[in-house]
Amino acid sequence: MRFRNLTRRREIGANSYLLETGDNRVVMDSGMHPKGVGFDALPDFGPLPHDSADAILITHAHHDHIGSLPVLQRKQPHTPVLMTEVTGELSSAMLHNSVNVMTKQREEDSVTEYPLFTHRELDQIRANWIYRDIDRSFTIPDTELEATMFDAGHILGSTGILIREGSNTLFYTGDVNFENQTICRAADFPTSGIDVLIIETTRGDHARPEGYSRKGEKERLAALIRDTHEAGGALLIPVFALGKTQEVMLMLHELHQEDLIPEMPLYIGGLSTKITVLYDHYASRSRRSYPGFRLLEDVDMLVPRKNPRKRQEIVSSPRTLYALSSGMMTEHTASNQFAWKFLDNPRNAIAFVGYTDPESPGYKIRNAKEGDMIKLARDLPAVPLRARVESFDLSAHATREQIADYAEKVKPKKMLLVHGEESAQQWFMRRFAETLPETELIRPDVHQPIDLW
Known part of the structure; x- marks a missing residue:
């Protein structure tokens, strides 16, 4: 079996990977780079001939793993797409929103190739989506390969994927979290019988502070x-509309129930509401904490949207909570526009609870000084x-130590490091050189053919 990295650059971005064995071709994930524009945001599908893939496997519904799926399906019109049901329903919502965003970018930024796909096309390609538990x-399909999906603990429906060919096995982690969040439970991954491990390295460039606890972070947030x-x-x-919004909603509910924060109205955005509807739909049909708990009905603090189908401007009011996307405060998103009338009030505060790219407005704010x-x-x-700014480690990604501990339990013959910046991957290379001296460590270059077995 041979592996090829279809991303355009070796970093966090448009995740997509090709497996080739004999006449069979299987694609794992089909993302879009969050910082790329137009065709440059897509993976490079050059090594994959038209209508030649036997299957596309999707780990979860975040944009950097599904954003280019309709483009890939246009090139592979007869190829089945396999994922969990939750991932499929979330992907549909996220991709329809992507059409809206690209259409707006075409109008405002003159990106002529946008939108890269349409609402009608999304409705049509779902005929090839197949759900697996x-x-x-x-x-x-059409191969002798066997696959199993394991809960990755990252967002609802997220999985790692085990692929078996005869006596050989490969495990692709996708994005993983090895500790319980508020809704999502910790990943449940296999640790034995894995020959090749393809592993994310997102948080490899920094260590978690000594004495950290998720409980402590929640209490710090409550104090703020x-x-x-x-x-x-x-x-x-x-917050990100998918995953982080729902985790924060339930966390705020917990803090209020524990009398750690006062009664305060909570507002969320339009896309977040659509995604939360799906989280509630699968409240009793997914592996999660608080089974049966419905966020839109059971979070007492939440202020319902008056007209879910109509875009409404959210205006700041005193003693009110606003969980708005995007988490990086990307230009023209709800959190970005809201902050423009919010930042200059010293009574206000901003709480960052996830990753912000160094080029994002969110990163500028969390690293700025007062004034x-x-x-x-x-x-604008x-x-x-003038607002108070605090940061909290409530990431949906495993720490580098947790990922390393997992890999050291697996002890694969080969390990491919993906989904990480240069500095992050270098930390893992140094650690595994000491702890896994018999494991072949590989950082796949773009399109580099790598024989797995």
Whole structure:
């Protein structure tokens, strides 16, 4: 079996990987680079001839893993796409939103190739989507390969994928979390009988502080909320619409139930609401904490949207919580536009709970000093930062130590490091050179053919 990296650059971005064995070709994930524009944001599908793939396997519904799926399916019109049911339904919602975003970018930024696909095309390609349950083996269509999906603990429906060819096995982690979140339970991955491990390296460039605990981070967040409430201000929590919004909603509910924060209205955005509807739909039919708990009905603090189908401007009010996407405060998103009228009030606070890319507005804010002028978008004047800014480690990705511990239990013959920046992958290379001296370590270059067995 041979592996090829279809990403355009070796970093976090448009995840997509090709497996070739005999006449069979299987693609794992089909993402879009969050910082790329137009065709440059896509994987490079050059090594994959038209209509030649036997299957496409999807690990989860985040944009960097599904964003180019309709483009890939256009090139592979007869190829089945296999994933969990939850991932399929979430992917549909996220990709329809992507059409809206690209259409707006075409109008505002003159990106002529946008949208790369249409709403009608999305409805049509779903005919080739096939749902599979976790922990149940299945044969990949038109091949002699067997696959099993295992819960990855990252977001609802996320999986790692085990592929078996005869006596040889490969395991692709996708994005993984090895500790319980608020909704998602820790990953449940196999640790034995794996010859080749393809592993994410997202958080390899930094260690978690000594003495860290998730409980401690939640209590720090509660303290910030109490301080903001007492000052008569509002709190903005930039979140990703898929995954982080729902985790934060339930966390705030827990804190209120434990009397750690006062009663405060909670607002979320439109896409977040659509995704939360799906989280609630699978409340009793997925591997999660709080089975049966429905966020839109059971979170008492939540303020329902008056008209879910109509875009509404969210205006800041004192002693109110706002969990708005995007988590990086990307230009023209709800959190970005909201912050423009929010940052200059010293009573207000911003709580970052996830990753922010160094080029994003969110990164600028969380690393700025009080009084710095912040440019949030090209069409908005800079505003002074006077709000309090705090950061919390509530990542949905495993720490580098947790990932390393897992790999050291597996002890694969070969290990491929993907989904990580240069500095992150170098940390893993140094550690595994000491702890797994008999494992062949590989950092796949773009299109580099790698024989797995």
